[in-house]
Amino acid sequence: MTLDDLRVFVAVCRAGNLSAVARDLGCTQSAVSQHVKRLEKETGIRLLERHPRGVAPTPAGRVLQAAAADGIAGLDSALRSVGELARGEAGSVRVTTGATTVRHFMAEAVVAFRSRHPKVTLEFRTETSSHDCFAALASNTVDLAWITLGRPVRGIEQRPVTELPWVLAVRSDDPLADRSHVQVADLAHIRHIRLPENSSSRAHLDTAFARLGIHVTSDTSVADWDTAILLAELGLGHAIVPALPGRQDRNGPHPLRLLPIPDLPKLSVGWAVRRWDALSPLARAFADTVTATP
Template sequence: MTLDDLRVFVAVCRAGSLSAVARELDCTQSAVSQRVKRLEREAGMSLLERQPRGVVPTHAGHVLLDAASNSIDGLDQAMHRLVDLANGDCGSVRVTTGGTTVRHFMSDAIVTFRRRYPKVSLEFRTETSSRNCFDALTSGNLDLAWVTIRGGAPPRTSAGGTPSIEQRPVVDLPWVLAIRADDPLAARARIGTADLSGISLIRLPRNSTSGAHLDTALAELGVRSSSDTSVADWDTALLLAELGLGHAVVPVMPGWRVPGQGTGRAPGDGALRLVPIPDLPPLSVGWAVRRWDALSPLARAFADIVARSCGGEAWATP
């Protein structure tokens, strides 16, 4: 039994004629009959009943017809979708991100992608940390995860020991101290490690990847700071700093204006100052995927557009 045998059988049942199908397929009626007989031999019973004006399926033929029709129609639809995906005409791109990623890293890219691929569905699943994004990527039906890159760490592996996650950095984010404009440190051109000692910082939870990165960097520089406030994301840390409730060491998001680091918009509309901390190693962020070479053309195109919009390096897109 082959897929072509089933296609011919379904066509014969729908046309009610062997000869009509033979003409449609540009073959002999005998060739069509041989395909039907091959199915009957495997089924062990007759599938077609001859009548004066053609053929109709037997009871067994109806059973096979119903099953084969659904399967063939579904397969044909799937093949059409695959062609559409290859051509970029439709389909979906599924992304898992942290709570503020879309606004800070993807807003312009989403507009560009939507204009280029208007029929493609963009689906976002929000997670509270890069660790959760990794877990969602490995266990869910997702294409891409925007994460804090785990510098120096080996690729995450599956239970069988084979690599299950590939990470590709897109952009390195320098660190700044976010403080109110009327704070004595706001007039500084830069913040040194000595300035951070003894400061009470607004921090991310210690189990977050970026929070752990910052803790490690501060420890390696010998900085001892305290914290009596913990937040779930950097935007909340900025808000609390703007309200004068503490100082926040945060990574510079794309488009922010930082003295000596290009142009952009300063968060807080002038109420907040971002002072560079050049001694801290930058925070690397980018894409994580299960297998880069297995990504659909649409998912790869979206990843590239985001990378370009962040000023990072894009990868070859089919």
């Protein structure tokens, strides 16, 4: 029994005539008959009744026709979907990252990707650490993870996209606000708003502090970079955060300054995947779009 046997059989049941199907398929009536005979031999029962003006399915034939028609329709739909995926026309892209990443790193890329692939579903899943992003990749629940890059992780490939310098976020009325930049020695005297405990960015910063011999005090911690900046704007402390794309000194009720800290090593961010060569064309296209967008 082959898929062609079933396709021909369903066509014969619908047309009620072997010769009509043969004409549609561009083959002989004998070839059409052979498809039906193979099915009857394998099932061990007659599937068609011959009449003077054509054929009609037997009760067993109607059962097989209904099942085969449903199966062929489902298979054809799946093959169309597979073709669309191969051509990058439809499907889904599943991305995991931090809470503020899409706003700062992907906003323009999402718009550009959507205009090129209007039928594609984009799924964003928020995690609070690179470790959780790696777990999501390992469990195959996401295709891509945007992370703060760090030490190699077995079974995960990491690809840097950009490096972010560090800045100190302070209110414009802060004693440090008039400076063009901040020295690391100045950080020992700030009221530090600490980054999330389990985040790669905090680990990166703590390692830099230890290497430079800097000790900072903190009575406040936050869940993400944006919240740290907001608390600094409200005058609740000083935030050491990456220089996020689009973030600038801000005027308003509580003017904010972002002062470079050139002595701190830059933070590398980018993509993590299980295997680049196993990514779907859509996931690769999305990753490339984000990478190429300034």
